[in-house]
Amino acid sequence: MATAPGANPLARVPPCAYLDGAAVLSLLPFRTLIPHLQSTLPTLSLSIHSPPRHSHTVDPSSSSTLLLMPSWSSDPSLPFIGVKLVTSFPLNSRLRLPGVHASFLLFSSSTGVPLASLDATPLTLLRTAAVSALASLHLSRPDASVLILVGAGSLAPFLVRAHLFSRPSINRVIIWNRTPDKARDLALDLRREFDSGVVFDHAEDLDELVGLGDIVSCATSSVSPLIRGELLKPGAHLDLVGSFTPAMRECDDEALVRGRVFVDFEVAMKEAGELVGAFERGVMAPGDVAGTLVELLGGVKEGRRSNEEVTVFKSVGTAVVDLLAAQLAYQTYTAST
Structure with missing residues (x-):
C-alpha cells in the first residue's frame, strides 16, 4: 500500500x-x-x-x-x-x-x-568470562579450590566472579600481574566485594604460583609464554583468554602437550597464537584439539575424564x-x- x-x-x-x-x-x-x-x-x-x-x-x-x-x-x-x-x-x-x-x-x-x-x-567482559566458566564446568575438577589469575586488567574481576559462580568450591584466589601493585589492588577490591570465606591474595613469582592452581586463568596481551606447562599440577585446568592473534601467546608448548585441549570455536585454531605456533612447530596438529565448547555443552565430546588429567581451554571470542x-x-x- x-x-x-x-x-x-x-x-x-x-x-x-x-x-x-x-x-x-x-x-x-x-x-x-x-x-x-x-x-x-x-x-x-x-x-x-x-x-x-x-x-x-x-x-x-x-x-x-x-x-x-x-x-x-x-x-x-x-x-x-x-x-x-x-x-x-x-x-x-x-x-x-x-x-x-x-x-x-x-x-x-x-x-x-x-x-x-x-x-x-x-x-564483552561478561560473555568472555561466562564462556570460561562454562568450559570450567566441564573441564576443571568439581572440587577445585584454588584459582590462579594471571593478569589484573579489566577482564580479571569478571573472570573471578564467573569462576566463583561455576565452581563455588573455590576458597582461594591468587592474582599475579607484571605490575605487582595492580595485582595487590585487585585483591583488595575483591576482598571488599565478596563477603564470603574466599581468600584473595596476590603474588610476585608466577612460576611458584602456577603449581598451586586447580584452575589457572590467563587474561593478558602477552606475546611470549607466561605459563610453563611443566609447572601445572596434575588435574589442573588451564584457561587461556588473552590472545586473539597469531602473534600473542600465554603458555608454552608443554602446556598444550600435557593438556587435553579444547577451544571455544574452531576459529581459535587460526587466530590463537598458542595453537597457531604449535601447529607450525609440529608440536601438535589441528586434529589433536579434542573439541569445541558447543560439543562439550551438547554432550558430543566428553569433558574431564579423571582427577589427574590436565585440561586446557583456549577462547578467542566470536560474534x-x-x-x-x-x-x-x-x-x-x-x-x-
Missing part, C-alpha cells in the same frame, strides 16, 4: 534503545547469562552466521587494533542481526584506561530496523556469543519496560 501523502514512514519505526554500561551489567548477571549460554549455544549456534571478523591494525607501534564482528541468525527464535565494533589499545594501561572498548548494534533480522545500541565493553548475550540483554530489557 502506498504511503499517504505527507506521511512520515520513519514515524512507524520504534525508537532504538540505548543500553549503557550500567544497564548491561544489571541485565546480564552471571546467574542468568551462564545458564542462557549453556542452553542456547548447543541449540542455536548452527543457525548463527558469523563471517570471519575484520581485524585492522591502527598503530603497529602500539599494537592498537580495530575489530569488526558481524553476525545474524536464520532461526525464527533468534530474529536478530548484530555487529560489534571493538578497539584494542594495549598501551591504555599507561593512562589508567581500559585497553578494550566496544559497541554492539542490534537489528531486527525481519525488517532491518535498529533495535538497540549496547555498550559492548561490559558485554556468536555476542549475539546470544545481546539477545538476553535486549529481551530482558524489553520485558521490563
Whole structure:
C-alpha cells in the first residue's frame, strides 16, 4: 500500500534503545547469562552466521587494533542481526584506561530496523568470562579450590566472579600481574566485594604460583609464554583468554602437550597464537584439539575424564556469543519496560 501523502514512514519505526554500561551489567548477571549460554549455544549456534571478523591494525607501534564482528541468525527464535565494533589499545594501561572498548548494534533480522545500541565493553567482559566458566564446568575438577589469575586488567574481576559462580568450591584466589601493585589492588577490591570465606591474595613469582592452581586463568596481551606447562599440577585446568592473534601467546608448548585441549570455536585454531605456533612447530596438529565448547555443552565430546588429567581451554571470542548475550540483554530489557 502506498504511503499517504505527507506521511512520515520513519514515524512507524520504534525508537532504538540505548543500553549503557550500567544497564548491561544489571541485565546480564552471571546467574542468568551462564545458564542462557549453556542452553542456547548447543541449540542455536548452527543457525548463527558469523563471517570471519575484520581485524585492522591502527598503530603497529602500539599494537592498537580495530575489530569488526558481524553476525545474524536464520532461526525464527533468534530474529536478530548484530555487529560489534571493538578497539584494542594495549598501551591504555599507561593512562589508567581500559585497553578494550566496544559497541554492539542490534537489528531486527525481519525488517532491518535498529533495535538497540549496547555498550559492548561490559558485554564483552561478561560473555568472555561466562564462556570460561562454562568450559570450567566441564573441564576443571568439581572440587577445585584454588584459582590462579594471571593478569589484573579489566577482564580479571569478571573472570573471578564467573569462576566463583561455576565452581563455588573455590576458597582461594591468587592474582599475579607484571605490575605487582595492580595485582595487590585487585585483591583488595575483591576482598571488599565478596563477603564470603574466599581468600584473595596476590603474588610476585608466577612460576611458584602456577603449581598451586586447580584452575589457572590467563587474561593478558602477552606475546611470549607466561605459563610453563611443566609447572601445572596434575588435574589442573588451564584457561587461556588473552590472545586473539597469531602473534600473542600465554603458555608454552608443554602446556598444550600435557593438556587435553579444547577451544571455544574452531576459529581459535587460526587466530590463537598458542595453537597457531604449535601447529607450525609440529608440536601438535589441528586434529589433536579434542573439541569445541558447543560439543562439550551438547554432550558430543566428553569433558574431564579423571582427577589427574590436565585440561586446557583456549577462547578467542566470536560474534556468536555476542549475539546470544545481546539477545538476553535486549529481551530482558524489553520485558521490563
